[in-house]
Amino acid sequence: MANFITEPEREIPVSGExxxxxxxxxxxxxxxxxxxxxxxxxxxxxxxxxxxxxxxxLGLVTIYLPLCDGEGTQVSFGIADELLRLSIARGVIEDKYPGPWLEGGSREERTKRRFEVQYNPNIFACDAEKLLVDSGVEIIxxxxAAAAVVEDGRITSVVVENKSGRSAISAKAVVDCTGDADICQLSGEETxxxxxxxxxxxxxxxxxxxxxxKLKMHGFADVVGDDKKSAAQQLIPRRFKGVDAKMISEMEIISHQHALADAMKLRETDGSTIPVIFPTIPQLRMTRKLVGAAIPTDQPTHKFEETSIGLYSDWRKSGPVYELPYGSLYGNRVKNLITAxxxxxxSDELWDVTRVIPVCAVSGEAAGTAAAMASATGESFSELDVKALQKRLSDAGVKLHCSEVGLANKA
Ligand SMILES: Cc1cc2nc3c(=O)[nH]c(=O)nc-3n(C[C@H](O)[C@H](O)[C@H](O)COP(=O)(O)OP(=O)(O)OC[C@H]3O[C@@H](n4cnc5c(N)ncnc54)[C@H](O)[C@@H]3O)c2cc1C
Known part of the structure; x- marks a missing residue:
């Protein structure tokens, strides 16, 4: 079997602009x-x-981790806050009801209960879909995304594959939200x-x-700083990088069998238990990331970042709060590509903190806002007026610095 073939050159239609x-x-x-x-x-x-x-x-990760610092202060606002509220707008899962946060509780009450919720994935997906459609977003x-056409350091179009065949979508700015930095990889950005x-x-x-x-959380994440406990909580002594199709498929087959075996085991003690739904996309946490203009780390916390595009906390422990620098969203090679x-x-250490739902919403809001600005002026993301971006984010309700939520910045 030959290792490579040369794909014949061909014209493809432009299906969107x-x-x-x-x-x-x-x-x-x-x-x-x-x-x-x-x-x-x-x-x-x-x-x-x-x-x-x-x-x-689709991944059944239905816990919207906290918008607060665990010490009674909400730090993530804007779309991160809006989506949390949307996720429970049609009812909350009882034991995850953040009463003190929604009903003006005291700081003491808010310290006992973090601002996080569990939601119904189907309701949330449909309501988010309607929100986007009503806002004028065309969803395909x-x-x-199968390839990126790059000219003079800019992506001119993304080649896509779908039921209609292979085509190109032309864009002035591209936001990589694939979770695996696929567009960065396809366009030659550093990852x-x-x-x-x-x-x-x-x-x-x-x-x-x-x-x-009920959600059954079968198989846990790493337990930070405790390798013994971490190993004890893992379903199998093996790890998966998550960017190789065959390996992901193998992981999925193992995962399906583990979920099924677990459900059947529960049946031995409760004959009426049935599995309702298994995840339909791979449950991968950290796979491939951008190596961008900034690479923030987990130390120190409460650090003032001049280019901050939003605040977020550490879901694992109370206290730490971070300001996300704008440079963590764009790279050094492709001018009109941004990530969220x-x-x-x-850094690898901070990744476990930034990968969770509220922080994805914080980076998403900033990247989308920056992309709208850059597409209007033709600027590259590295040239964008950060103060103007921050003003738009502030106007939309985002808090950029610790001082804006009553927390002191540290040097
Ligand atoms: C087991 C597990 C437990 C977790 N627990 C929690 C938790 O309790 N709370 C919490 O807040 N977070 C948790 N997380 C993390 C969190 O769920 C995710 O990191 C977060 O939802 C990621 O959002 P995202 O939009 O960046 O990426 P994703 O959710 O991965 O979304 C990427 C989207 O892009 C699509 N896509 C990918 N490649 C392409 C392509 N080439 N072309 C077109 N589309 C593409 C995918 O289908 C997907 O819809 C957990 C994660 C895992 C795996």
Whole structure:
């Protein structure tokens, strides 16, 4: 078998033209598309699956981690706050109801209970979809970004594959929200893989008459700083990088069998338990990321960042708060490409903090806003007027610096 073939050159149709092309419709893509549309851009969002939300819906990761610092202060605002409220607008899962946050609780009450919720993935996906459609975003489902056409350091179009065949979508600015930095990779931007790889996860929903429909979190993430506990919580002693099709497929087969075996085991003690739904996309946390103009780390916390585009906390522990620098969203090579979500540029240590839902919304809102601005002026992301971007974000309700939420910045 030959190792390579040469793909014949051929003409393909241009199937779309827009100011901002958002690739990937997870939390980051939803937030980016919404922000870009609200800032006046003509937006197309392409999504490989047939529903929005990515890991947060199809991946059954239905816990919207905290918008607060665990010490009684909300730090993430703007679309991160809007989407959390949207996710529970039609009802909350009882034991995850953040009463003190929604009903004006005291600081003491808010310290006891973090500002996080659990939601229904189907309702959230459909309501997010309606929000985007009503905002003028064109969603094209079942569409995979397969290549990027780059001329003079700019992406002129993204080549896509879908039911209609292979075609190109032309765009003035592109937002990579694929979670795996696919567009960075396809366009020649610098990327890096998560050194350790992912542990196996097999989260699924089950039903029993006694408990109703419940999320079963089968297989946990790494336990930071405790390798022994971490190893004990892993389903199998193996890790997955998540950017090789055959390896992802192998991981999925193992994950399906683990979820099924777990559900069947529960049946031995409760004969009426049934599995309701398994995830329909791979539960991968950290795969490939941008190596961008800035690579923030997890130390120190509360650090003042002049170019901050939003605040976020550490879901794992109370206290730390970070200001996300604008430079973590764009790279050094491709002028009109920006990223959001779990593939932004951060250190491996900070990645476990920035990959979660609220932070994906924070980076998404900033990337979409910046993309609308850059597409209007033709500027590259590195040249963009950061103060003007910050003004737009502030006007939209985003808090940029610790001092804006009553927390002191540290040197
Ligand atoms: C097991 C597990 C547990 C987790 N637990 C939590 C938790 O409790 N709370 C929390 O807040 N976070 C949690 N996370 C993290 C969080 O869910 C995700 O990191 C976050 O939702 C990622 O959002 P995103 O938009 O960046 O990426 P994704 O959700 O991965 O979205 C990317 C989207 O792009 C699409 N796509 C990918 N490639 C292409 C392409 N080439 N062309 C077109 N479309 C493409 C995908 O179909 C997908 O819809 C967990 C993650 C995992 C795996």
């Amino acid at each position: 827009c100011d901002v092309l958002v690739c990937g419709g997870g939390i980051a893509g939803i937030s980016s598309a919404l922000a870009a549309a609200r800032n006046g851009a003509k937006v197309i969002l392409i999504e490989r699956e047939f529903m929005l939300g990515g890991l947060a819906t 489902y079942g569409t995979v 890096a893989l998560f050194g350790k790889g992912n542990v196996l996860a097999a989260w699924y929903y089950r039903y029993s008459p006694e408990y109703g429909v 979500g779990r593939n932004i540029s951060v």
